[in-house]
Amino acid sequence: MLSERQRMILNAIVDDYIRSAEPVGSRSISKRGDVAFSPATIRNEMSDLEEMGFLEQPHTSAGRIPSHKGYRYYVDHLVNYETLSTHELNAMKVFFADKLQEMEQVFQHAAAILSNLTNYTSIILGPEVFSTTLKRMQIIPLDERSGVAIFVTNTGHVENKIVDIPEGMSIGDIEKAVNLLNAKLANVPLYQLKSKLYSKVGEELNKYVDHYEEMVSLLESALDHEEHDRVYLSGATNMLMQPEFKDVDKVKLILDTLGETPAVVQMLAASPEGIQVKIGSENSIEAINNCSLITASYSIDGQCLGTVGILGPTRMEYGRVIRILDHLSKDMAVVLAKWYK
Missing domain, CATH: 3.30.390.10 (Enolase-like, N-terminal domain)
Known part of the structure; x- marks a missing residue:
């Protein structure tokens, strides 16, 4: 669907926008070491990508930002799954180091770790949501x-x-x-x-x-x-730190939704097994149509027990968040196995 050059330019724009939260121009793309095209060539390709719906031009800025369609293509075809840092791995090893006596502590602990590592909002559905x-x-x-x-x-x-x-x-x-x-x-x-x-x-x-x-x-x-005892949230107010959520009414709508347990359950309970990424309007709840939700199921002996999710802006570090969720959901399954065996 996209040429190799268009894929490279779209990848560069998404990466730069995730880091800066500012519209990306052709000149800044041309200065990257991994893009060997002139600003004029890049501008032409950016115009074509915008016509195809992968990019948007906010206001009168010369730069572009990814559309929801652009993020979807990036997640499906371009995302780089970075190796987790020693700090991130050590933070998750707390599961094995700490003596967590109650299942509820496991979920609270996991939610806090996820929100701290990602600076987004973490949501966990306990097994009771699915088995009760x-x-x-x-x-x-x-x-x-x-x-x-x-x-x-x-x-x-x-x-x-x-x-x-x-x-x-x-x-x-x-x-x-x-x-x-x-x-x-x-x-x-x-x-x-x-x-x-x-x-x-x-x-x-x-x-x-x-x-x-x-x-x-x-x-x-x-x-x-x-x-309430089956849903665990951490870092709900992290949305306030994201530049795209300066609109107080928009943030209030998201926070109000996170405070409604049935809505939170609806967001995560319908997620299929494995890693799932819902971008913008792919989410069924209108209040989070400007967000991305990444979920991972955790299982024991092939039985899906629950779901772990990260909610953040569409300008999310997809590769890193997916790696963290995948790693931590597997750790959770190991820790929880002692309650089910």
């Missing part, structure tokens, strides 16, 4: 307008909360809805319950009960559960 499932749910009316929802997981964890019962909704309809939910959603992982409520329960529910929309809303409220 719904066993059963009940809604017991307290009076005509309120009830208590009891939520039991396969691990024996029990939560209960008060829910509002819409006016005119009968106890019989509530029982039908809860029985249908238990039949369809038993053994479904907790993070999938909301989406499965609509895809597996919604249509059938509409056939058997009155007040369909109110009933779905009641069940959705009953399924709300605390996930």
Whole structure:
């Protein structure tokens, strides 16, 4: 798709922009030792790369910056996976040196290491996000307008909360809805319950009960559960240090999203196994459409237990972050194995 010269120039622009956060001009590219082309030739190629959608020209600047398409091409074809430094390797060896007594300490420790090494935001989903499932749910009316929802997981964890019962909704309809939910959603992982409520329960529910929309809303409220002990974040405010996030409203939107556990779970839980890179609008959550999210799964004996992620600007050190995530996710699997064997 791109000529060797275009690949070389795109690679140089992405590398320079990652380091400087400033638009890159043809003259600065021509001064690099690994690019043997004149500024005029480079300008022509930059214009062609812009027409093809790999570069953008911000404002009236003569320089260019990579587009999301340009970053995607860079990650897929050009990125250099640098060797980790002694400092980075030693920081991750803390896993083996420290005597971490609780699984929660492992996740907190790993999240802190990742954010410190990368200066981005680290997010870890613990195994409970994937392995904890719904066993059963009940809604017991307290009076005509309120009830208590009891939520039991396969691990024996029990939560209960008060829910509002819409006016005119009968106890019989509530029982039908809860029985249908238990039949369809038993053994479904907790993070999938909301989406499965609509895809597996919604249509059938509409056939058997009155007040369909109110009933779905009641069940959705009953399924709300605390996930804070399964999600670990570190370095959320590192976004403030990135020059592209000088817009306070933009940063606030990202920080608000990171504070919403269901949104964070949605960001990472759908990631396939292995290393995955989502750039800009490839992310499903609009608030992080100007960010890149790199994730790595950690597994024991072939079973995926959880996900480690790094969230940062699209101007991210992709090669270095991917290496760090790959290394640390494997270390996590080694440390966690003692809890599963």
